[in-house]
Amino acid sequence: MKRGKWMARVALVLAMAGMVCPQALLAADPANGKPTVVDVRLLEDGVLLGQVVDSNGKPVPEVPVAVASGQRQLAVGRSDGRGYFAFRGLRGGVYEISAAQGAAAYRLWAPGTAPPTAQPGALVVAGQDLVRGQCGECGQPGPLGRLGYYACARPWIVAGLVATAVAVPVGIHAAQREAPASP
Secondary structure (H helix, E strand, O other), rough: HHHHHHHHHHHHHHHHHHOOOOOHHOOOOOOOOOOOEEEEEHHHHHHHEEEOOOOOOOOOOOOOEEEEEOOEEEEEEOOOOEEEEEEEEOOOEEEEEEEEOEEEEEEOOOOOOOOOOOEEEEEEEEOEOOOOOOOOOOOEEEEHHHHHHHHHHHHHHHHHHHHHHHHHHHHHHHHHOOOOOOO
């Protein structure tokens, strides 16, 4: 009997710790912890070179490639027969490059300003989207509609629901154990 109460308390403490734990900690990439923005050097005249490959590293030929900054699409092109692409006239800054159902964020550096660790070109892995979310875009309803967005935007509602979901069964179980089985 004491062991059951002890286990219930441990479960309750673990549930409360899970509610208090920040989402960013749970969403972090445990493999390397490095940021997902890749530094890339631009060539003269703002030329960006890159290649589209599949998850095995093989080139993906003849696919549309797009460069965007924020919500604005800046350029659209196609990869060649070996998966290579090039865009001219870009300036330093953070851009999203997408191709063949894959997208990634790149920090482009003007010629002569790139850090030593910057890559000579962008490598886009097809079919590997790096942008993920749970409740839709900021200010937009999620998959559960307005109610789901409202609940996701206010963590205390979710915490209250989880606490209730844990406390009610524990209380019912405790009440049933204390009642005598027969008079």
